[in-house]
Amino acid sequence: MQKDFLGPLRGMIGAKSTPIIGVDISSTAVKLVELSGNPDKPELLRYAIEPLPRDAMTDGNVANLETVGSALERAVRKLGSRTKGAAIALPTSMVITKKITLPATDRDDDLEFAVESEANQYIPFALDEVNLDFAVIGPVASDPTQVEVMIAAARKEKVEDRVAAVESAGLKAQVVDVEAMAVMGAYERMAENLPGKGVDQNVGVLDVGATSTRFYVFRNDEQIFMRESPFGGNQLTQEIQRAYNMTNEEAEAAKRSGSLPSNYDNDVLRPYVDTLAIEAARALQFFLTSNAQGQLDYLLLAGGCASLPGLAEAVSRRTNVTASVANPFAGMSLSSNVKSRQLAADAPSLMVACGLALRRFD
Numbered sequence: 032m033q034k035d036f037l038g039p040l041r042g043m044i045g046a047k048s049t050p051i052i053g054v055d056i057s058s059t060a061v062k063l064v065e066l067s068g069n070p071d072k073p074e075l076l077r078y079a080i081e082p083l084p085r086d087a088m089t090d091g092n093v094a095n096l097e098t099v100g101s102a103l104e105r106a107v108r109k110l111g112s113r114t115k116g117a118a119i120a121l122p123t124s125m126v127i128t129k130k131i132t133l134p135a136t137d138r139d140d141d142l143e144f145a146v147e148s149e150a151n152q153y154i155p156f157a158l159d160e161v162n163l164d165f166a167v168i169g170p171v172a173s174d175p176t177q178v179e180v181m182i183a184a185a186r187k188e189k190v191e192d193r194v195a196a197v198e199s200a201g202l203k204a205q206v207v208d209v210e211a212m213a214v215m216g217a218y219e220r221m222a223e224n225l226p227g228k229g230v231d232q233n234v235g236v237l238d239v240g241a242t243s244t245r246f247y248v249f250r251n252d253e254q255i256f257m258r259e260s261p262f263g264g265n266q267l268t269q270e271i272q273r274a275y276n277m278t279n280e281e282a283e284a285a286k287r288s289g290s291l292p293s294n295y296d297n298d299v300l301r302p303y304v305d306t307l308a309i310e311a312a313r314a315l316q317f318f319l320t321s322n323a324q325g326q327l328d329y330l331l332l333a334g335g336c337a338s339l340p341g342l343a344e345a346v347s348r349r350t351n352v353t354a355s356v357a358n359p360f361a362g363m364s365l366s367s368n369v370k371s372r373q374l375a376a377d378a379p380s381l382m383v384a385c386g387l388a389l390r391r392f393d
């Protein structure tokens with residue numbers, strides 16, 4: 032069994048307080064974040080974002096290893112850190128996780144053996160084709176002779192592709208996490224700044240990326256819901272292309288710099304923002320019907336589209352839930368390397384990288 036591939040699930044053995052860079056290889060960019068200090072008061076040391084060409088990643092897979100590797104290399108150079116250790120994440124949809132119950136034992140070997148024999152039932156691949164990891168959650172409340180164990184498995188090649196990409200840039204993949212777990216790590220910190228610190232509340236995190244939108248609901252330190260829909264910032268880029276007869280690259284650049292004709296706000300941006308808000312309301316509806324844990328209390332917007340003008344208001348209106356733009360670095364001190372104005376613009380899209388960087392404190 033490949034061990035520790037999902038480090039955080041078992042507490043990241045062997046990586047205690049070693050410096051580590053959070054590396055988010057997303058569909059549009061590679062994003063690097065390095066934190067230092069201590070868990071109660073982290074400091075954002077430095078970060079770097081390097082865009083990826085359109086065909087480098089497809090559906091979360093590394094489609095062009097060389098392109099992704101050289102973007103990572105440029106990002107590492109920009110970052111200017113001596114740290115080599117990296118924490119990376121697999122897209123949540125590529126990882127099968129399952130909570131199972133096993134007889135309690137003091138012997139790791141016995142537990143490992145039990146996990147392997149049980150895992151067969153839940154994993155639709157041959158065990159030698161997967162990376163398998165597990166973490167003991169704790170004893171079963173009603174039966175202390177049993178323990179609850181979380182198992183996680185992903186196809187080997189999915190892990191290996193990402194590891195190869197970071198290694199080609201001179202980094203060393205020390206932690207392989209699941210994106211949803213990285214978001215949870217970032218959320219736990221962000222919750223500190225919520226009304227009532229989010230205690231006993233259902234808090235949503237909507238990560239609006241380029242190709243898709245992920246909606247998570249957290250309650251205390253648990254993720255109680257997740258849904259992904261294939262809708263993101265690329266749709267707005269396409270609308271801009273169509274409206275102004277631009278190439279994809281021109282539209283993307285114009286969108287980011289805000290240099291578009293005066294009818295853009297009314298004719299293109301607003302309808303898009305409203306569609307996004309309707310998508311958010313739909314995701315929320317799925318949560319409400321699938322879950323007995325009540326209403327949503329608060330909503331954080333993350334991802335590169337989070338700060339689109341009017342989005343937070345539109346989402347609040349459509350969902351009846353107060354929404355605001357997430358800042359994964361809220362409450363952290365900033366080193367002198369970090370330009371705070373640029374960070375304000377970049378922060379929502381760095382949530383995953385930040386969650387990964389936080390693994391150094393686990």
Ligand SMILES: Nc1ncnc2c1ncn2[C@@H]1O[C@H](COP(=O)(O)OP(=O)(O)OP(=O)(O)O)[C@@H](O)[C@H]1O
Nearest residue numbers: 057058059240241242243264265287334335336380
């Ligand atoms: N200033 C901006 N104004 C408008 N849109 C922006 C801005 N900055 C980024 N975006 C959009 O946000 C999207 C990228 O967001 P993000 O970096 O969160 O995506 P990603 O993590 O690469 O994608 P995914 O999570 O889907 O893999 C793109 O569609 C981009 O055009």
Ligand SMILES: [Mg+2]
Nearest residue numbers: 057240334383
């Ligand atoms: Mg993303």
